Amino acid sequence: MNTGQVRHRRLSDEIVEKLETMILEGSFKAGERLPAERALAEQFGVSRPSLREAIQQLVVRGLLTSRQGGGTFVAEQLGSTFSDPLLHLLEKHSDAQQDLLEFRHTLEGACAYYAAQRATELDRQRLRDAFETLHRCYSDAKVARAEEGAADAAFHLAIAEASHNAVLLHTIRGLFELLKHNVVTNIGGMYEQRDETRDMLLAQHRQLLDAILEQRAEDARAVAQNHISYVREVLDEARQQAQRVERAERRVRR
Numbered sequence: 150m151n152t153g154q155v156r157h158r159r160l161s162d163e164i165v166e167k168l169e170t171m172i173l174e175g176s177f178k179a180g181e182r183l184p185a186e187r188a189l190a191e192q193f194g195v196s197r198p199s200l201r202e203a204i205q206q207l208v209v210r211g212l213l214t215s216r217q218g219g220g221t222f223v224a225e226q227l228g229s230t231f232s233d234p235l236l237h238l239l240e241k242h243s244d245a246q247q248d249l250l251e252f253r254h255t256l257e258g259a260c261a262y263y264a265a266q267r268a269t270e271l272d273r274q275r276l277r278d279a280f281e282t283l284h285r286c287y288s289d290a291k292v293a294r295a296e297e298g299a300a301d302a303a304f305h306l307a308i309a310e311a312s313h314n315a316v317l318l319h320t321i322r323g324l325f326e327l328l329k330h331n332v333v334t335n336i337g338g339m340y341e342q343r344d345e346t347r348d349m350l351l352a353q354h355r356q357l358l359d360a361i362l363e364q365r366a367e368d369a370r371a372v373a374q375n376h377i378s379y380v381r382e383v384l385d386e387a388r389q390q391a392q393r394v395e396r397a398e399r400r401v402r403r
Contacts, residue, residue, distance in 0.1 A: 164195055164203035172212060172223060173315045179322065180225045183213070247381070249331055254377040256320065257305060261357060261373035264311035265366040272311035273362055279307040280358045287351045298332040304354060308361065308373075339383045346383065353379065 171177050183189060183204075190200045204221055207213040215221050268276070283300040286292045302325055309321035321328070339346040353376040360369035 159202075160195060160199045161202035161206065164193060164200055165206050167193060168203060168207060169212070173319075174313075175310055175315075175318050175322070177223045179223050181223050183221045183223070185220070246331065246335075246384075249327065250377055250381050250384075253328070253331075254374050254381075256317070257308070257377065258370040258374040260305070260309045260312045260314075260317050260321065261361060261369035262312075262366045263314055263317070264308045265361045265364050265369040267313045268311040268361060268364075272307075275307050276304075276311060276358060276361060279304040280354060283354060284351065287347055290347075294336060295329075297336060298329045301332045301336075301354075302329040308357075311361065335380055335384060339380065339387070343383055343386075349379065350376075 177183065186197055186200060190197045193200065204213060208215055212224055213221055214224055283304045286297045286300045305328065306321055306325060309318045312318065353372065357369060357372045357376065360372050
């Protein structure tokens with residue numbers, strides 16, 4: 150019986166697979182420069198010609214880009230789920246903002262659930278560090294809202310990384326700029342609406358961190374979703390208040 154020849158994999162194919170895995174798991178981020186060729190070849194324990202062949206395969210497929218004299222980079226577009234024009238469009242429409250909060254309710258609940266189940270000690274330390282940065286921002290009223298937004302989004306990104314789910318991670322990464330802008334937009338209106346907001350948001354993030362660190366998966370999901378529900382509640386309240394003010398002003402003008 151002819152079973153056919155066994156095809157031996159080329160070393161470059163194995164390197165391609167390793168690089169793909171590192172991109173997929175987030176070890177190499179969109180737009181990030183890869184280590185120098187010599188260092189990367191030593192890290193993988195392979196020859197530089199084999200490494201070059203693997204890199205060229207990924208360049209052809211659009212996962213990597215090479216710049217003359219500038220090194221090799223992970224493709225920028227891998228981290229750009231939403232374009233800048235769409236970002237501006239979403240920011241301008243309140244209905245789209247509500248859609249994003251609905252999406253976050255589901256997405257971040259899932260991230261928190263799996264992070265509580267799967268986080269390694271390295272993940273937990275990254276979460277602690279991200280929370281401490283967020284805590285410093287919320288504790289200082291003089292911190293710019295853009296900085297708060299970046300710290301908030303970075304904390305949620307750390308949770309996505311700890312979920313060890315590649316689809317969730319890259320979805321959150323692709324939405325990072327949108328999430329950051331959404332947080333900045335939200336907290337401005339929330340701080341004006343309720344004095345409790347800053348303390349409440351910090352407490353909710355602390356509860357979320359604790360649930361993940363203590364591996365309480367269902368609690369982590371519930372806390373993440375309750376956090377988004379609270380944001381929606383306060384923003385709805387602020388929107389309704391603004392509508393009442395507008396109606397009152399129209400009556401005065403008439």
